Amino acid sequence: MALSNVVETPASGFNFENVSRNVALEGLLEGGHTKAPKPMKTGTTIAGVVCKDGVVLGADTRATSGEVVADKMCAKIHYISPNMYCCGAGTAADTEKTTDLLSSNLTIFSMNSGRNPRVVMAVNILQDMLFRYRGQIGASLILGGVDCTGNHLYTVGPYGSIDKVPYLAMGSGDLAALGILEDRFKPNMELEEAKELVRDAIHSGIMSDLGSGNNIDICVITKQGVDYIRPYQESEYKDKRQRRYKYRPGTTSILTEKIVPLELEVVQETVQRMDTA
């Protein structure tokens, strides 16, 4: 239906029309007692370590929404490109959308130029995007990858600050994890030693922080490829269900059954070869 108070097509991108309405609603709902639902956060422990052959990233798998565990098997290590993965802490939707956009942009770039993207390019794109929105996008990311210039580990804060470090922990459990990393990190570690170190760091985050828990995921990126081990270690407190909640086949009795075969005949078949040169 054509409206007569619309004089221009609305601009694409973020729309701020409802902001003042939402602020007014917060106060009006039952006299300020009821609040709007909280976004799902990944109060998290994520860690990363640069070792001799590549980069090891680790994360826990708990996503919280206020004081409730919203997801026990959340995947916090996101795919960016075949040689780069990114752990995300903060608001779950923000980390996922940001890493998705980053991955799409890098794919377009690698198709255009025929080159594998470098980790610095991903970090620059993230920095520009997050600074543009002045920290309103609550995403703290650990980006790790292997490219032609070596193994790199970067941290990107929600306001767009970056840091290039050999070992790193972020999230609500980062202090506990950083203690383990500070104690046992050595430059140029072997792969297995680095995996154990990251596992121990995430484990201490899970034990000491309420916002982290459940399983531990590990992602190993080397020049040869990526090994995404999910879960690397399952939590000892995994619940064992007492009963089966699925219905047995035959619970609902079948009254009548009518089978109508659909008769199709092949009229024409054409094969067109796709030029994949």
Place this chain on the structure above:
Amino acid sequence: QNTRGLRSQLKDSVPVTGMGQQVGAYGVQDTLRSGFSSVKNELLPSHALELSEKNFQLNQDKMNFSNLRNIQGLHAPLKLQMEYRAARQIQRLPFLQSSHLALDTLKGNDESISFEDILNDPSQSEMVGEPHIMMEYKLGLM
């Protein structure tokens, strides 16, 4: 150092632009279309990012063009802006969807994805404007 000369260039008043104000005839607020106005709604942005996002593309262009002028000379931004103006003129009337193909290619928007491409796609907008009114607004006759 002539600081007195700089002071003489300062303006007496700063122009204030309203947010989302629809100006009707004689430069007064158009009550029929946009309802009653209040100073708080008109002048202050409701969100921290509203003002910066409204002008983001303009500011980026300004910055890029001035950098280009400093590096390569005046001819570079002049030529680019000439191409932008030419591409902007070949679009459809305001109530129809134009593809902005030439403009996007010139600006480099065909090689990147950002929130402008995902959120609030104008072709999927639920509100459609009245063609005559949109044309009058565009030609400044309203």
